[in-house]
Amino acid sequence: xxxxxxxxxxxxxxxxxxxxxxxxxxxxxxxxxxxxxxxxxxxxxxxxxxxxxxxxxxxxxxxxxxxxxxxxxxxxxxxxxxxxxxxxxxxxxxxxxxxxxxxxxxxxxxxxxxxxxxxxxxxxxxxxxxxxxxxxxxxxxxxxxxxxxxxxxxxxxxxxxxxxxxxxxxxxxxxxxxxxxxxxxxxxxxxxxxxxxxxxxxxxxxxxxxxxxxxxxxxxxxxxxxxxxxxxxxxxxxxxxxxxxxxxxxxxxxxxxxxxxxxxxxxxxxxxxxxxxxxxxxxxxxxxxxxxxxxxxxxxxxxxxxxxxxxxxxxxxxxxxxxxxxxxxxxxxxxxxxxxxxxxxxxxxxxxxxxxxxxxxxxxxxxxxxxxxxxxxxxxxxxxxxxxxxxxxxxxxxxxxxxxxxxxxxxxxxxxxxxxxxxxxxxxxxxxxxxxxxxxxxxxxxxxxxxxxxxxxxxxxxxxxxxxxxxxxxxxxxxxxxxxxxxxxxxxxxxxxxxxxxxxxxxxxxxxxxxxxxxxxxxxxxxxxxxxxxxxxxxxxxxxxxxxxxxxxxxxxxxxxxxxxxxxxxxxxxxxxxxxxxxxxxxxxxxxxxxxxxxxxxxxxxxxxxxxxxx
Ligand code: MSP
Numbered sequence: 001x002x003x004x005x006x007x008x009x010x011x012x013x014x015x016x017x018x019x020x021x022x023x024x025x026x027x028x029x030x031x032x033x034x035x036x037x038x039x040x041x042x043x044x045x046x047x048x049x050x051x052x053x054x055x056x057x058x059x060x061x062x063x064x065x066x067x068x069x070x071x072x073x074x075x076x077x078x079x080x081x082x083x084x085x086x087x088x089x090x091x092x093x094x095x096x097x098x099x100x101x102x103x104x105x106x107x108x109x110x111x112x113x114x115x116x117x118x119x120x121x122x123x124x125x126x127x128x129x130x131x132x133x134x135x136x137x138x139x140x141x142x143x144x145x146x147x148x149x150x151x152x153x154x155x156x157x158x159x160x161x162x163x164x165x166x167x168x169x170x171x172x173x174x175x176x177x178x179x180x181x182x183x184x185x186x187x188x189x190x191x192x193x194x195x196x197x198x199x200x201x202x203x204x205x206x207x208x209x210x211x212x213x214x215x216x217x218x219x220x221x222x223x224x225x226x227x228x229x230x231x232x233x234x235x236x237x238x239x240x241x242x243x244x245x246x247x248x249x250x251x252x253x254x255x256x257x258x259x260x261x262x263x264x265x266x267x268x269x270x271x272x273x274x275x276x277x278x279x280x281x282x283x284x285x286x287x288x289x290x291x292x293x294x295x296x297x298x299x300x301x302x303x304x305x306x307x308x309x310x311x312x313x314x315x316x317x318x319x320x321x322x323x324x325x326x327x328x329x330x331x332x333x334x335x336x337x338x339x340x341x342x343x344x345x346x347x348x349x350x351x352x353x354x355x356x357x358x359x360x361x362x363x364x365x366x367x368x369x370x371x372x373x374x375x376x377x378x379x380x381x382x383x384x385x386x387x388x389x390x391x392x393x394x395x396x397x398x399x400x401x402x403x404x405x406x407x408x409x410x411x412x413x414x415x416x417x418x419x420x421x422x423x424x425x426x427x428x429x430x431x432x433x434x435x436x437x438x439x440x441x442x443x444x445x446x447x448x449x450x451x452x453x454x455x456x457x458x459x460x461x462x463x464x465x466x467x468x469x470x471x472x473x474x475x476x477x478x479x480x481x482x483x484x485x486x487x488x489x490x491x492x493x494x495x496x497x498x499x500x501x502x503x504x505x506x507x508x509x510x511x512x513x514x515x516x517x518x519x520x521x522x523x524x525x526x527x528x529x530x531x532x533x534x535x536x537x538x539x540x541x542x543x544x545x546x547x548x549x550x551x552x553x554x555x556x557x558x559x560x561x562x563x564x565x566x567x568x569x570x571x572x573x574x575x576x577x578x579x580x581x582x583x584x585x586x587x588x589x590x591x592x593x594x595x596x597x598x599x600x601x602x603x604x605x606x607x608x609x610x611x612x613x614x615x
Contacts, residue, residue, distance in 0.1 A: 002040055004043070004245055005033075005036040005041045005042070006043075006044045006045075006246040006248075006251075007033050007044075007045050007046075007251050007253065008029070008045075008046045008047070008232050008235070008251070008252050008253065009048075009253055010025065010050075010252075010253075011048040011049055011050040011093060011228060012048075012050060012078060013050050013055060014049045014056070014070075014074035015055050015056055015059040017074070017077045017304070018077055018078055018081045020304070020308070021255065021286065021287050022078075022305075024284070024325070026081070026085065027085065027318050028395060030045070030085075030086070030088055030089075030447075031322055031395055031448055032395075033088060033090075034447035035390050037469075038443070039469070039470055040469060040471070043090065044091070044236060044242065045089050045091075046090065046092075046231075046232070046235040047082070047089045047092060047093075048078075048091075048092050048093035048094055048231060048235070049071065049074075049075050049078055049094050049095070050095055050227075050228045050231070051071040051075075051095045051096045052096070052211040052212065052221070052227055052228075053131050053211065053224040054131065054205075054207070056071060060210075067210045071094070071096060075094060078092075079092060081305060084305070084309050084314060085305070085318065086318070086451065088450075093231050093235045095231060099234055099237075100227075100231060100234040101212050103234035103238045104212050104222060104226070105215060107230050107238070107269070107275070108215065108222075108226070110272070110274065111161065111269065111273050114273070114274075116165065117159055117160065118160050119157070119158070120158065121158065122158045122160075122202040124153070125139070126151055126152055126154040127146075127149065127151045128152065129146070129147040130257075131223070131225075133151075133202070139151065156205065158205065159214065160200045160201060160203065161200060161201045161202075161203045161226070161268075161269065162200050162272075164197065164198045164199060164200050166198075166267070167198040169271055170264060170267050170268060170271070171191065171194050173267065174190060174191060174194075177277075179279060179280045180263070180277065180280055181263060181280070181281055182280050182281070182283070182328070183283065183328040189259075190259070202223060203223050203225075203226045204221065204222055204223055205223050211224070211227060225265055226269065229262070229269065232252065232278070233275070247275070248275075249278040250279050251278070251279065251280045251281075252281045253282050254281060254283060255286060256285070256286065259281070263281055266281075282327075282328070283328065284328055285328060285329040287303075287331055287332070289303060289332065305317075312338060312342065312492070313342075313451070313452075314451065316338065316341075316342040318449060319341065319346060319448060319449055320338045320342070322396060323396055323399045324396075325396070326394070326397075327394060336494060339494045340494075342491075342492055344514060346488070347488070347489040349403065351487065351488040353406055353409050353413075353438065353441075354438055354456055354459060354488050355485050355488070356413055356577075357438055358482050358483070360431055360434075361431050361482045362482065364418070364427060367482050368481050369461070369478055369480055370428035370432050371479070372475075373429035373433065374429055375433070375475040376429070377408075377409070377412070377433050377436060377437045378475045381405050381473070382401065383444075386398045387470075402445065402448075405437065405441065405444075408437075409434060409437040409438070412430075412433070414578075416430045417578070417585075417587065418430045419578060419580070432478070435478055436477075436478050438460055439456075439457070439460055439468075440473055441453075442454075442456040442465070443468050443469070452489070458483065459483045459485065460478065461481050461483060462478070462480075463480070518573065519574040519613070520571060520573050520574065521572050521612065521613055521614065522544070522571060522604055522609070522611065522612040522614070523542040523543055523544035523550070523571075523572045523610050524568070525542050525565050525567065525568050526541045526542065526543050526549055527540065527549075528565040530562060531581075534581070535557060537553050537554065537556075537581065538554055538555075538562055539553055539584055540553070540565065542572055542588070542590075543610045544572050544611050545611015550572065550574070551584075551585060551586065551587060552586045552587055552588045552589065553585075556599065559598075559599040559600075568601060569603050569607070569608075570590055570591070570601050570603055571602040572589070572591070573589040575588075576588055576589050
């Protein structure tokens with residue numbers, strides 16, 4: 001029997017269209033679900049909508065609809081979002097479904113049989129948007145900490161769950177199950193809150209009727225949290241179905257605002273019903289708009305994922321969120337940062353690696369992949385390390401590690417200089433190693449960028465890519481013929497006109513990350529000869545601290561005689577894509593200051609060894 005992995009997103013309120021925060025949770029869960037499928041586990045990945053409650057009822061009225069008509073229409077946006085962004089859920093659960101009512105009743109029956117339900121009156125300060133009562137101390141300047149609105153005093157008859165009875169057991173559980181609350185920093189926060197006496201929980205309402213009817217008293221409906229949280233059991237068919245196989249859930253992924261509900265409320269309800277607690281509740285950060293402002297309708301900075309996808313590939317957006325925002329921390333979204341990563345990491349690092357490899361296999365080997373050769377790459381890929389990051393839920397670090405391998409492969413091209421290799425066997429080995437590293441990369445990137453990884457595989461001519469998982473990260477499986485090269489990610493121009501700052505344009509600036517990508521080094525010119533086919537060019541051999549001198553072609557003939565150049569200590573841009581200039585290969589560029597007609601080579605003001613980097 002394969003091991004199982006059960007992962008959930010929260011179920012979203014369909015009172016409005018989904019925003020980028022919902023998308024973010026979906027993407028992170030999808031990446032994890034796909035990762036575990038590739039590890040050979042049987043995965044159940046659930047998402048859905050939380051369709052009951054006063055907020056939905058009000059939104060329906062405002063839209064001239066019955067609540068059911070309203071949610072039926074809104075749910076399509078949430079499903080559409082999943083299609084647009086390749087969210088591979090196994091089940092989409094709606095709390096208005098009959099199967100959900102059954103699960104809620106089954107759970108409630110157990111809790112009631114335990115003697116944990118009683119009737120009383122509830123009084124308190126209630127935030128309608130959160131559908132939660134707040135204690136004075138939890139308010140910020142008297143306002144709801146999440147919505148900034150004044151809560152209203154409410155008093156109503158209600159059925160209660162004896163949550164207080166479980167306080168001690170909850171504290172014990174949180175203390176002794178290190179993975180129950182993740183990241184670990186969140187554990188203290190909850191334990192702190194649990195140092196105050198825990199109150200019983202009101203679980204029904206009689207002030208509105210859009211909810212699951214309370215079985216013993218038709219004046220009441222279940223209050224949203226008991227209803228909503230039970231979705232995690234419904235999706236696995238509680239108390240029968242897949243429940244035995246998949247419960248307890250491996251991970252509930254949620255935002256900070258519903259952290260208490262998922263640990264304390266959910267934990268105690270499950271304890272009462274004698275159902276195991278989820279193995280972990282992972283609290284991710286909030287996505288803020290540019291400049292770290294909280295997204296809000298009034299600020300007009302809500303990012304609409306349906307708009308975003310019109311301008312950027314789904315994979316770039318998925319990649320951006322996972323790489324940019326360390327999982328468990330807040331992060332901000334800006335189009336500039338998205339474009340930056342798209343252009344440098346996707347179009348350049350990954351796209352160029354693919355393009356250079358496919359072009360060379362086409363031009364040197366007629367597109368045919370050679371038979372398995374010696375393996376020069378596997379030892380540079382640390383799968384265990386990547387997987388360990390995924391297990392620790394450090395998704396951003398896993399991507400970072402995969403990128404180290406991509407950069408290794410790019411450097412492998414530069415170091416091996418296939419364009420200079422005369423020996424056929426050696427050339428075949430280099431190109432085969434490159435193609436295999438791209439196959440590894442495609443498999444590893446499946447969870448993060450499902451479409452791009454498929455495209456890489458298709459250019460490599462892999463037929464059974466759908467079947468390839470992590471057990472295929474073995475050297476030598478690739479065979480057949482590659483396709484013609486196609487661009488993987490088109491670069492996107494960054495157009496940010498900000499007239500209020502005097503027409504400042506972002507493209508005039510690079511960030512530190514870009515600068516760090518440049519490999520600029522000191523070298524000494526060892527040999528300089530006129531170019532055989534061009535009068536303005538000179539062919540240089542420069543020692544830049546590598547085993548072999550670099551050959552490069554420079555347009556310096558009008559300014560320097562070849563013999564003047566020999567012995568000069570110059571500055572070389574060493575990781576530029578190789579080119580062939582009129583029949584001579586050039587692997588780098590020499591830096592010079594240019595002013596009208598003057599061209600003056602850059603040099604260092606004190607002697608320094610060849611290969612010293614310009615920092
Ligand atoms: N319906 C409840 C959850 C019930 S789960 C049993 C709910 N729905 S929600 O639609 O308001 O929010 C769903 C999730 O989106 C929450 O985890 C919330 O933290 C998250 N986010 C809302 N805004 C967000 C960002 N700006 N960034 C990241 N996540 C955010 O609460």
